[in-house]
Each structure stands twice: as C-alpha cells, then as structure tokens.
Amino acid sequence: MSEREWWVLQWLDLLEKYRFKKRLERGRNYAREGNILRIDFEGAKVTAQVQGSADEPYFLWIKLDAFSEEDWSYVIQSLAEKAIFSAQLLAGEMPQNIEEVFIANGLTLFPFSLSDVHSRCNCPDPKNPCKHIAAVYYELADRFSEDPFVLFQLRGKTREEILAEIRKIRQQNGEEMTEISGEKDSIAADVETTPSQKLTVEDFWRYDQPLDSDLVNLKTETDQTVLEMLGGFPLPSTESQAVKQFLEQIHKTIQSEIVHQANP
Incomplete structure (x- = not known):
C-alpha cells in the first residue's frame, strides 16, 4: 500500500484518538466491505447512504463548522501572497505548513477532535458516531487523498472558488507592479517594435x-x-x-x- 498523504494521515490520526476504537473499527469494516452506497457533497455538508443490518439503507450527514466569508478572504489573501502555496494548490497538492496560514488568521483547518465534527444518522443507535457515520469518516480519508480541496469545501469554499480568488489576487498584484514599473520607465515600455520588425x-x-x-x-x-x-x-x-x-x-x-x- 502506498504511503498516505500527510493531510490524510492527520485526518486518520483524528480517528485514532477517539477512545471508542471498536465502534470505529466496525465502521472501517463497513467502508471496506462496500456498505457505503452513496456519498454526496452538498455545499459544506457530506450526505451518505450506508447499508446496515436492516433492509433499507440509513441516511446520514457530516459537516464541519464553515468559515465566514470574511475569514476566507483573509486566508485566501495570505495563500495568494506566497507563490509556493499558490503553485502547490494549483497543482492539487496541500502545502505542508498550510495550517500556519489558518492559525495566523485565528482559524484551524483540521478539527481538534471528533467532537468538532458534527454528524447525524437515522439509525436506531443512540451513540455518535455510529458505525455508519464511522464508515463515512474512513471514506472521507480516501476522498481527501484524491482531492485535498474536499477538506476546504467542508470549511465552506470549493476548489473552483479558492483557485479563482487566488488567481484574481495574483493578477491584481501583477497589474499593480506593472503600473509601478510604468512610472519608472519600465523595461517593457522601452522595447519598441514595428509591423516590419x-x-x-x-x-x-x-x-x-x-x-x-x-x-x-x-x-x-x-x-x-x-x-x-x-x-x-x-x-x-x-x-x-x-x-x-x-x-x-x-x-x-x-x-x-x-x-x-x-x-x-
């Protein structure tokens, strides 16, 4: 089995810290056995259908606390200011120290514990997480591996929204630099060409x-x-x-x- 990405390992570590490990283990088996019939992302919420012991599948949802638009504007501005972060995100990778950007803005991308993850299932089990929710927890690790932007979406911003705003900010910064260079008789302005040249x-x-x-x-x-x-x-x-x-x-x-x- 190939080595898991660091952000996936951080999510799995969150599960390993949960004290009722047998409950999570049953959920892991459900995920491995293909009991998750459907999983969808509705904005910042994950919805799923998981087949249990009953004839009909159970319905559940999972979500994190989404960041406000103001919080996201600060975070995206910080991400856009670092070229290496922008390059990695545009390449579909999660920067190693990206959590520092969120912490600097008074936020945290990853939840501290499962108590920070909100969920509900319509199965009769009064405990949370039940094995159906636990199964989706492990399925999310695979989704994070395929696309790290899923984690951002659970915090309220999709891949398209984040990348569009990063490109916009970097483009604006580039235009500002062009204006400054123009005031200083920029090199580009001194290179003249004609139709015959x-x-x-x-x-x-x-x-x-x-x-x-x-x-x-x-x-x-x-x-x-x-x-x-x-x-x-x-x-x-x-x-x-x-x-x-x-x-x-x-x-x-x-x-x-x-x-x-x-x-x-």
Whole structure:
C-alpha cells in the first residue's frame, strides 16, 4: 500500500484518538466491505447512504463548522501572497505548513477532535458516531487523498472558488507592479517594435540602457534571499534540488551583472 498523504494521515490520526476504537473499527469494516452506497457533497455538508443490518439503507450527514466569508478572504489573501502555496494548490497538492496560514488568521483547518465534527444518522443507535457515520469518516480519508480541496469545501469554499480568488489576487498584484514599473520607465515600455520588425528571443532578453537601481535591487527586508523566501518547490526532492541550484546560479549571475553595471 502506498504511503498516505500527510493531510490524510492527520485526518486518520483524528480517528485514532477517539477512545471508542471498536465502534470505529466496525465502521472501517463497513467502508471496506462496500456498505457505503452513496456519498454526496452538498455545499459544506457530506450526505451518505450506508447499508446496515436492516433492509433499507440509513441516511446520514457530516459537516464541519464553515468559515465566514470574511475569514476566507483573509486566508485566501495570505495563500495568494506566497507563490509556493499558490503553485502547490494549483497543482492539487496541500502545502505542508498550510495550517500556519489558518492559525495566523485565528482559524484551524483540521478539527481538534471528533467532537468538532458534527454528524447525524437515522439509525436506531443512540451513540455518535455510529458505525455508519464511522464508515463515512474512513471514506472521507480516501476522498481527501484524491482531492485535498474536499477538506476546504467542508470549511465552506470549493476548489473552483479558492483557485479563482487566488488567481484574481495574483493578477491584481501583477497589474499593480506593472503600473509601478510604468512610472519608472519600465523595461517593457522601452522595447519598441514595428509591423516590419520581428522580435527574436535574443532581442527580447537584451536591454542596452542603464538599469534603474530601484528595478534591480534584489535585497529584501530580511537577510533571506528571494529564493529562500520562496521556499521549497512542489517537486520530488532530487528535481527540487536541481531547480533550486539552477535558479541560485541565475541569481548569482544577475547580482554579478548588477555590480558590474554599478561599477563599470
């Protein structure tokens, strides 16, 4: 069996901490034996039909406390500000330290215990979770593995809504930077073409005018380099290291050129 994703393991760990383990184990067996006849996501709520010992299946629902629109706006703004988070989410991956973003905004993506998960089943068992609800708990782990955005949906935002808002914010930030660069006689504005002039790849990257120091200052407010602030890359470790080394070499070349132009 392949290794489970960290966010799936965190959900399963939530189940393992539940003290009535035999009850959950019966639910796990129900899930394995195919007793879950149907599972649907209705907004931030999960609904399901689970076949029990009776002739007719039981109906149940599960939900988490959804975040408010205001809470989500702060979270998405924070996610959009970190390029590595945006890249991983757009690639369908859950950033390793994403919980820090929610905590910084006074929230928590993952529930602390099963008592934070709301559920109800129409079976006669007075205990909650019953084995039918427990079965869906384990089914949700597989759903989280297939699509980590399911967890976000249980908090009130779908994949499409989150990615659309991230793209919108990053696009707006890009437009703002373009306006600032325009005020500083941006490089792009200095490259003029005519219908009879074809711009080659070599010409595109060539700029023969002295660079404005405000445009080439690669320093940040901290001692970190731009690459260090960007963090890791959503790639296998070997490929990630190769990309990082390549970009570091480019970074050093650019800095060397800046020093050369500043001290001809």
